[in-house]
Amino acid sequence: MGCGPVSDRDDFSQKVKEALARRVGFACSNPSCRQLTVGPEEGGEGAFSVGEAAHITGAAPGGPRYDPDLTHEQRSCIDNGIWLCAKCATLVDKDREHYPAGRLREWREWAERGARLALEGVEAPGVVDRQNDMELIRFYAQCFDREAFQQPFMGERSVTDFDRAIEDTITAINTGCLRSRDGHVLAEAKGKVYLTNPDWRDKMDTVVDILRAIRSRYAEAIKSKEVYVASPQPDGQQADWIQPELGAWMDATRAQALRLFGELCEAVNVPAPVFPRPHWPF
Ligand SMILES: [Zn+2]
Structure with missing residues (x-):
């Protein structure tokens, strides 16, 4: 060309x-x-x-x-x-x-x-396909089913892992491919752009915008030392230091993303992820 x-x-x-x-x-x-x-x-x-x-x-x-x-x-x-x-x-x-x-x-x-x-002639563009959207939203719900969306930020052992988990979730929602950290494909569907209901697609765009905001805020916090990444301990555990105000912001923002996503889940009758998970001992 x-x-x-x-x-x-x-x-x-x-x-x-x-x-x-x-x-x-x-x-x-x-x-x-x-x-x-x-x-x-x-x-x-x-x-x-x-x-x-x-x-x-x-x-x-x-x-x-x-x-x-x-x-x-x-x-x-x-x-x-x-x-x-x-x-x-x-x-x-x-x-x-x-x-x-x-x-x-x-x-x-x-x-x-x-x-x-x-x-x-396979598919008339612009037609809402509820079954398709239901399957996609069920897949996205699976993408949120991870520790980074279940426990309060102050309880994170490794903030680096937290940031990666958010990144992986964004990628999975955008591409429709959910991978483990080592690249193994866990589940496959289609990216959010394939949602046929325009209102739901807009909502998913906003959910991803919020997740991106979480990553930007995290990058900023590393620079301004609101969070301190500890070196790995001999037992393999890490205990990072986190400023409480940052923890509160992260929790509120994550809850906001999940609340919005929960509205979609409700619309298609899929169990919504809740944050923080009720049995979290805080
Ligand atoms: Zn246009």
């Missing part, structure tokens, strides 16, 4: 823009939008478009999600593009925190898959 530099802004060629639009059937790739972006020109013979070939990582320094490690060719290549309606293109560039590059790649993958299925 015609990848190549155009100016100091690494814009897409016309050919790349067209390919991006065609690969998703000219519909916006935001799963919560799916707005058609082309239509007939009123009173004329032509067609008009309200779609945009948006950059996943910015076209120029300072742009949204700009990645300085990419070459000019990579930045203007089709792999770095996503087809969006004008409204969603503005939205993802304004609210950069909420729409990182990874989320846009998920959208593109989902939209391309949807376009292919629609072409094959």
Whole structure:
């Protein structure tokens, strides 16, 4: 596909823009939008478009999600593009925190898959498939079934393990693949982008945003020494030091994520994870 530099802004060629639009059937790739972006020109013979070939990582320094490690060719290549309606293109560039590059790649993958299925007549896009969503939510509930979501933060023996567990949970919800620490696949389903009910998908996005916030807060706490990681003891146990205010924040934030997720569980009749687990001896 015609990848190549155009100016100091690494814009897409016309050919790349067209390919991006065609690969998703000219519909916006935001799963919560799916707005058609082309239509007939009123009173004329032509067609008009309200779609945009948006950059996943910015076209120029300072742009949204700009990645300085990419070459000019990579930045203007089709792999770095996503087809969006004008409204969603503005939205993802304004609210950069909420729409990182990874989320846009998920959208593109989902939209391309949807376009292919629609072409094959397998599945009408935009139809809510309750059975599908139920199975996915049941899988996500399994992802929360781990110590990091059961006990108060002050009771963590190793905060490093805690942070990894949160990271693994985010990955499992995004990719639909739950792995143990050594990479062994424990369970497989599909990532949250495959939820067909848009309200539930939005809710799962928010749950993951909260989990990301927990990881950022943890990274900050390490820097500001609100948490101190002890070296492993001879018996293999670690006992890290944690500032109580940080513990309270972590617990409240985790409870918030699980409360939100619990609403989805309730909607599909799956037992919701509760935090902290009732039999925790605190
Ligand atoms: Zn849109």
